[in-house]
Amino acid sequence: MKKLILLNKEFHLYITHEQIKAEIDKLAKRITYDLSDKLPLFISLLNGAFMFTSDLLKRLDFDCNISFVKISSYEGSQSTGKLNYYFGLNEKIKGRNVVVIDDIVDTGTTLFYFLEELKALHPSELKVAVMFSKPDAIYPIHVDYLGMNIEKKFVIGYGLDYNGLGRNYKDLYKTTN
Numbered sequence: 001m002k003k004l005i006l007l008n009k010e011f012h013l014y015i016t017h018e019q020i021k022a023e024i025d026k027l028a029k030r031i032t033y034d035l036s037d038k039l040p041l042f043i044s045l046l047n048g049a050f051m052f053t054s055d056l057l058k059r060l061d062f063d064c065n066i067s068f069v070k071i072s073s074y075e076g077s078q079s080t081g082k083l084n085y086y087f088g089l090n091e092k093i094k095g096r097n098v099v100v101i102d103d104i105v106d107t108g109t110t111l112f113y114f115l116e117e118l119k120a121l122h123p124s125e126l127k128v129a130v131m132f133s134k135p136d137a138i139y140p141i142h143v144d145y146l147g148m149n150i151e152k153k154f155v156i157g158y159g160l161d162y163n164g165l166g167r168n169y170k171d172l173y174k175t176t177n
Contacts, residue, residue: 004173006162011173015148020131020158020172021055023147027129028059031099031145036062038097038125043089043118045110046070047167048103051159052131052147056101067091071110093121099145103159104132108139115141131158132172150174 002013044053046068057066069089098118102111111128118126129145134152150172156162157169166173 002171006156006166009154009162010176011156011166012176013171014153014155014174015150015158015172017158017170020147023131024052024055025059027145027147028056031056031129032060032062034127035064035097035099036060039063039065040097040099041065041067041091041093042099042101042129043091044068044101045103045114048159048161049101049131051167051170052103053101056129065091069114071114093118093123095122095124097125097127098123099127099129101129103130104134104155105130105137105141105143106134108137108141111141112139132160 004011042053042057042064044050044066047070053066057064067089100111100115100118105111111130115126115128127144128141130141130143131147132150132155133143133146133148134150136152151174153174154162155172155174156166157172159167160172161167
């Protein structure tokens with residue numbers, strides 16, 4: 001089994017890129033079926049969702065808009081419980097079909113508060129696409145398009161990081177403890 005050490009943690013291969021791509025193919029088909037005639041606005045949450053966003057949107061064969069916001073509620077491997085905005089949304093939301101794309105629902109903090117802010121802007125429809133979800137999020141998030149449920153382990157790779165490192169790995173790795 002492939003393993004790596006990043007800073008002070010040991011990680012083992014958890015989910016391969018091939019498995020991730022297969023799930024994204026399924027998500028793209030569902031999203032195309034649901035939204036191909038609605039000119040949706042996809043809002044990607046950076047930094048973590050950049051790989052998922054890129055892979056997902058390349059599989060959609062219909063017109064859409066894409067925007068990015070940079071929000072974080074994490075420092076190191078723990079959620080701080082508050083949102084930090086680094087750059088925000090510039091698009092008009094009112095009356096739009098909006099899909100928020102995120103890498104993972106862990107505690108749910110980031111998505112919960114961001115979705116509340118978007119709801120106040122009165123989109124026509126607000127959906128959520130997430131690649132990974134862990135059980136027992138503090139804030140329950142309704143995810144319309146979910147790639148995979150994963151164990152409650154700390155993970156890196158495929159956009160997810162540990163103190164800024166590991167985002168570039170194409171596979172997903174988990175801690176052993």
